[in-house]
Amino acid sequence: MSTTALNLDQLNAAQREAVATTEGPVMVIAGAGSGKTRVITHRIAYLIGTRRARASEILALTFTNKAAKEMKERVEKLLGADAAKDLWIGTFHSNFARLLRQHAELLGFSTNYSIYDQDDANRLIKEIMGELGINAQTLSPDTIQNVISNAKNKFVLASQFASQARDYVEDQAAKVYLRYAERLQKNNALDFDDLLIKPIELFLQRPDILEHYQHRFQYLMIDEYQDTNRAQYIVSKMLAAKHRNICVVGDDAQSIYSWRGADISNILNFQGDYPDAKIIRLEENYRSTQTILNLANKVIAQNKEQLKKRLFTRNEEGEPATLFICEDERREADKIAQTIRNLKLAKGYQNSDFAVFYRTNAQSRAIEEALRTHGIPYQVFGALSFYKLKEIKDVVAYLRFVLNPRDEESLLRVINFPARGIGEASVEKLRALANEEGLTLYELVCGAARYDLPPRLVSALNEFRMLIESLEQISRHASAYEVVAELYRQTRLLELLKEENSPEAKTRFDNLQEFLSFARRFSDENPDENSLNAFAQSVALMSETEDKNGDSNKVSLMTIHAAKGLEFPVVFVTGLEEKLFPLHLDDRKQLEEERRLFYVALTRAEKKLYLSYAKNRYRFGNLQPSLKSRFIDELDGELVVTEGGKSLCDLRAEEKERKRIIRDDDHAPDDFGDLSERWREPKSKKSFVPKPAAPSVPSETTYRAGMRVSHKMFGRGKIISVQGAGDDAKAKIYFERAGEKTLVLKFANLTVIE
């Protein structure tokens, strides 16, 4: 195929090798900005173009919908939409959800199974904990959910987990896990983890089915292999066992999801699994300036655990990075906004050329505010996904329930939405009755007339049942869009919101409308007969990022996790403070992951990098001093300048000098703000002296959270919380100088400050 040959000429030698080595196990170590997606898409095109494989024989697994979508589009560009349409390109979750739809019966599920996201699963776990009498105060549902999810990620099933539970938490979690699995089965529902685990169970039960897929998917490709967990590892190994045409692409330096069960040893040990594997390194970076790359390389070099590689670029050297040292988060945000405005004027950049990264979503607020006051358009990614909004989830729950009447969780969600007089008390009564009668809740709803229930309730239930039945009727022959439209019509959802006449209602109105048009688009693009099921399931696996329009001219705000895989001409990495970034620094492993995250942040930048930190930051509502991040110290000082034009090197020398002077003067060193260029000003000393003690108050004083207090040893602070009463009363207090302490009030001898 001439087009394919032409395409290969555009690749460098390593990329070409990665594309053309189609047979046998291959691991591509793709450094940041080295053209990874290009390699995968060309490889697919090459396989098809040279007739080594048909499109339907290729399975390409990605980590995010966005990556899948991009890959699909680029393959289509190379081959034409028609040639690419039989490809299985998608996330692990969506591809296996699709596969499971075909075989659900064998696992005791129907093809219309519901997919529960984290929220749904959490609700169910809370419910189960209630049933088991586990106190949610002692053991949070989130913890239990985490434990269960981790077990699933490692392909440890409930019974096995129960038999190997080691401590109290695991023991309780095991009880919940067992019942949780039962309940999912009863509801005909799978959670996200199940989408990975159930295929393994299926393949173990039915080797013939495994063989079918081994034969069908002659070529297996896995993107972001460093992010795969144990379950994903197992299932890919099973699928590749026969033909062994497995090509994994990844970068251990960008592994940032270990908290979610990603197992970096999957990529580190690939060669152990496949001793004959061909290892190909993509080391030429096409994205960033040399300066940016040098900074990043030096940062990542401080990690012990990693595969050897050396990234280089032939791009221009570029400007040094700029470091902003700010008083507080507002000035940090302001500085960023000003810089954006100036760069737009001076260098002709557009809004969309800028990205502002932060470690935690909470940090976006200050930045948004500053951008707003400067009149700079922006978009925030990821914070809360469109599909996680209550109103959207409620509508989706309707669709799920129409498809899957066994799904009690969805039923509970919609039975009184919009409010139709079936409140909590009624629902509890109905559930108890259903239990007594040995019926499912919905069976009882359908036969409500036969029981001695308040007539108003019976008629409300009847109305609800008729709604569900008519939607079910429509779903048999009409598209997902038509079902959603009919749901809106019958429930008068939009009208009800309009009548509310509040701004919140207006937003929800808009969201529902957007969902409707999304359904229409989906139905237009996927006109198969089973479309409501496909629609509901893909919505469950959807997150927002991918369907926000990327072409609008706005500054992008996002967490660094969300930034992976993206690139921007100008990047701001904010909040470089200890305990913020790095957020977790308890052990080396966590710290190395934070460092990889920093590496990811730096390598997103094409032309210019700005780094910043604030010496004070609001946390839980009050201003706290922060220490500059150790990551700043790890940077190559020659490649970073401050606003004043001084290099980081000079600054470090000054810092050293200053510490020496302070030591000689026998002053207690204060340990933040140490990069300040105004260190000579004697003022700075004063600002840390606590105020003289406020008038004392009687010992009977009741202390409340939020009160400002002063302590002899610890100085000024603010009460975070108070526990207990009388002589035993303790308060958790955040002290400006000493940090968080828990004190027995009786002995603390606090004074209240106005």
Next chain:
DNA sequence: CTCATTAACGTTTTT
């Protein structure tokens, strides 16, 4: 049963 006010709570990341 619904709406209001209040208390508690937490801020990592995503399929």
Next chain:
DNA sequence: CGTTAATGAG
């Protein structure tokens, strides 16, 4: 600080 869960009045 801002959001959500829990409680109490109407």
